Amino acid sequence: MEKQIPRPTLERFPKYYQVASSFLNKYNELYISSVYLSECLSMDDSQVRRDMMYLDIGGKPRVGYNAGELRNTLAHYLGYFNLNEALLVGTGHLGKAIAAYKGFEDYGLRIIGLFDVSEEEIGKKIGKVTVQPLSKMKSFVPKHNIRIGIITTPESSAQSVVDMMIAAGIKAVWNFAPLRLLVPEDIFVQDENLAESFSFISHFMKQFEKKKTNKVIIKKIQ
Amino acid sequence: MEKQIPRPTLERFPKYYQVASSFLNKYNELYISSVYLSECLSMDDSQVRRDMMYLDIGGKPRVGYNAGELRNTLAHYLGYFNLNEALLVGTGHLGKAIAAYKGFEDYGLRIIGLFDVSEEEIGKKIGKVTVQPLSKMKSFVPKHNIRIGIITTPESSAQSVVDMMIAAGIKAVWNFAPLRLLVPEDIFVQDENLAESFSFISHFMKQFEKKKTNKVIIKKIQ
Numbered sequence: 001m002e003k004q005i006p007r008p009t010l011e012r013f014p015k016y017y018q019v020a021s022s023f024l025n026k027y028n029e030l031y032i033s034s035v036y037l038s039e040c041l042s043m044d045d046s047q048v049r050r051d052m053m054y055l056d057i058g059g060k061p062r063v064g065y066n067a068g069e070l071r072n073t074l075a076h077y078l079g080y081f082n083l084n085e086a087l088l089v090g091t092g093h094l095g096k097a098i099a100a101y102k103g104f105e106d107y108g109l110r111i112i113g114l115f116d117v118s119e120e121e122i123g124k125k126i127g128k129v130t131v132q133p134l135s136k137m138k139s140f141v142p143k144h145n146i147r148i149g150i151i152t153t154p155e156s157s158a159q160s161v162v163d164m165m166i167a168a169g170i171k172a173v174w175n176f177a178p179l180r181l182l183v184p185e186d187i188f189v190q191d192e193n194l195a196e197s198f199s200f201i202s203h204f205m206k207q208f209e210k211k212k213t214n215k216v217i218i219k220k221i222q
Numbered sequence: 223m224e225k226q227i228p229r230p231t232l233e234r235f236p237k238y239y240q241v242a243s244s245f246l247n248k249y250n251e252l253y254i255s256s257v258y259l260s261e262c263l264s265m266d267d268s269q270v271r272r273d274m275m276y277l278d279i280g281g282k283p284r285v286g287y288n289a290g291e292l293r294n295t296l297a298h299y300l301g302y303f304n305l306n307e308a309l310l311v312g313t314g315h316l317g318k319a320i321a322a323y324k325g326f327e328d329y330g331l332r333i334i335g336l337f338d339v340s341e342e343e344i345g346k347k348i349g350k351v352t353v354q355p356l357s358k359m360k361s362f363v364p365k366h367n368i369r370i371g372i373i374t375t376p377e378s379s380a381q382s383v384v385d386m387m388i389a390a391g392i393k394a395v396w397n398f399a400p401l402r403l404l405v406p407e408d409i410f411v412q413d414e415n416l417a418e419s420f421s422f423i424s425h426f427m428k429q430f431e432k433k434k435t436n437k438v439i440i441k442k443i444q
Contacts, residue, residue, distance in 0.1 A: 007264045008230075010425060014418040022402075042229045079424030082431075094319035098416070103400045107417040108424050147430070148423060171430055172423045178325045180244075188426040190419060194320070195329040196236040197414055201370060201394045202301030202330050203232060204410040208369070208393055209304075 005077070009051045013074050015041055016051070020071040033064035080108045086174075087113030087146050089161050090153030091121045091131050094176055098152060099126040111150065113140050117157075134164070141168035150174045151181075227299070231273045235296050237263055238273070242293040255286035302330045308396075309335030309368050311383050312375030313343045313353050316398055320374060321348040333372065335362050339379075356386070363390035372396045373403075384411075 005013075019040045023032050034052065038045035052059060055073050059065045075081055088099055088111050099111055114131045116122060124131045132140070140146070149170040151158050158177035165173065172188040175181055181189055227235075241262045245254050256274065260267035274281060277295050281287045297303055310321055310333050321333055336353045338344060346353045354362070362368070371392040373380050380399035387395065394410040397403055403411055 006266075008269075010422065014415075014421045018415075018418075044228075047230075077425065077428075078421045079428035080421075082424060082428060084424055084427055092319070093315045093322065097314070097316035097319055100315065101416065103417050104420065107420050109417070109420050147427060172426050174420065174423055188423065188430075190422045192416075192419055193236075194323065194414075195325050195331070196240075197412060198326065198329050198331050198396065199236045199300045199302075200232065200412045201396055201410065202304060202306055203299065204394050205306055205369060206299075206301040206304060208410075 005054045009054055012041070012043075012051055013078055016048075017071060017074040017078065017080075020067050020074065024067050024071060030066060030068075031060065031064040032067040032070060034059070036064070078107075080106070082108050083110060084108050084148055085110050085112045085144065085146055086148035086150055087111065087115065087137065087140065087170075088150040088152060089115045089134060089137070089165070090151060090157075091116045091124070091126065092152065092154075095150075095152035096126055098150065098176075099129065109148075112144060113137070113146065115140075134161075137164060138168045141165075141170060147171045148174070150176070152176045155179050227276045231276055234263070234265075234273055235300055238270075239293060239296040239300065239302075242289050242296065246289050246293060252288060252290075253282065253286040254289040254292060256281070258286070300329075302328070304330050305332060306330050306370055307332050307334045307366065307368055308370035308372055309333065309337065309359065309362065309392075310372040310374060311337045311356060311359070311387070312373060312379075312399075313338045313346070313348065314374065314376075317372075317374035318348055320372065320398075321351065331370075334366060335359070335368065337362075356383075359386060360390045363387075363392060369393045370396065372398070374398045377401050 016037060019037055020032060034045045034048040038048045052065065055077065057065060057069055057073050086109060088095055091099065091114055099114055112129065114126060114129050115134045115137050116131050117134045121131045122133050147170060149165040151161055151173060153161050155177045158175065158179055159181060162173055162181045162183060166183060166187055173181065173183070174190050174192065176192045178193065180191070183189055238259060241259055242254060256267045256270040260270045274287065277299065279287060279291055279295050308331060310317055313321065313336055321336055334351065336348060336351050337356045337359050338353050339356050343353045344355050369392060371387040373383055373395060375383050377399045380397065380401060381403060384395055384403045384405060388405060388409055395403065395405070396412050396414065398414045400415065402413070405411055
């Protein structure tokens with residue numbers, strides 16, 4: 001039986017998956033060690049081993065994990081082998097960028113429905129999919145048995161869009177609008193906050209500016 | 223003196239920041255507890271307390287942290303009080319979406335330069351900024367003392383763009399192109415992998431489908 005995986009562990013799985021994948025592409029070696037994984041991701045190797053305990057995968061002491069098995073097990077846990085069909089509402093710039101992004105299919109995501117309210121957008125083709133009026137979503141979801149909805153609308157319409165999605169049968173929402181959506185407990189929402197990622201850069205810049213200042217001070221003292 | 227903060231801790235800081243902010247907006251209370259923080263983020267409260275030890279902020283036993291002080295200290299560590307000017311290369315759909323995104327200034331990011339190679343894009347205005355030919359980047363960086371570059375080009379041109387950025391004086395790169403860039407050691411790269419975030423949804427869907435199957439089996443047995 002699969003154990004309930006804590007969220008922070010789950011958040012690290014895609015990173016382990018990427019390290020294992022590029023390890024398999026780069027090296028002609030069978031085993032990948034927890035130390036190698038930890039160094040690639042600048043984390044504690046004991047944390048890596050704790051995370052691995054959630055996978056049904058046995059490591060060999062002082063050798064490591066079978067890299068191919070590790071990658072496949074992670075892909076299995078992350079659902080990359082399942083194909084997930086989704087729809088997207090809001091075909092502005094961000095919606096178009098996401099609808100046209102080619103990398104998603106490797107991760108099991110295929111966007112098969114596009115919806116917008118703007119007359120200008122309706123009828124446009126993005127890749128192979130034509131933008132439909134939002135009013136068509138209600139019948140589209142059960143017809144294609146879709147469970148995943150992507151929201152790339154402006155903040156002001158995101159809540160009404162998610163309400164419509166849930167009424168139509170959507171169970172998981174990937175939300176790019178910068179607000180916290182109100183949803184029933186059984187609905188899963190993944191918020192995408194781009195500004196949050198920027199934090200790492202602004203933290204780096206703070207350190208960078210400080211180092212520069214320190215150097216100037218040291219120079220002045222000398 | 224500030225301690226070196228481990229990356230996973232730093233990754234949690236923006237989340238603590240958001241919880242503390244919404245706590246301050248919602249409640250008329252002075253103190254926020256590590257248990258409250260841990261419950262909002264479904265993590266261990268001992269982990270929260272360990273992370274807090276990297277901040278110069280004292281918690282009161284059995285009461286918690288001063289919520290306002292916590293929020294401000296986190297904002298300080300994350301560099302939200304610094305204004306960071308940046309440039310962006312690649313004004314396709316994703317580039318336009320990011321250039322037009324209004325939420326970044328709250329996090330200290332302002333995009334003041336836009337560059338592309340396409341004749342169609344050059345001269346267009348996104349917000350208040352006009353798209354310039356990429357050849358102008360080299361002089362733009364020192365003139366405006368910019369240290370941050372955002373890459374939203376296709377994968378095929380991202381490496382040559384980052385090389386140009388570094389030659390011009392860029393120190394931190396926010397990379398949206400789906401490849402690992404080769405850069406000198408002193409350059410900071412933040413890779414943005416949208417497909418990685420999708421992992422959480424596909425994991426949820428896997429659990430969801432399994433539950434459904436179990437229910438069907440239970441029904442059949444009854």
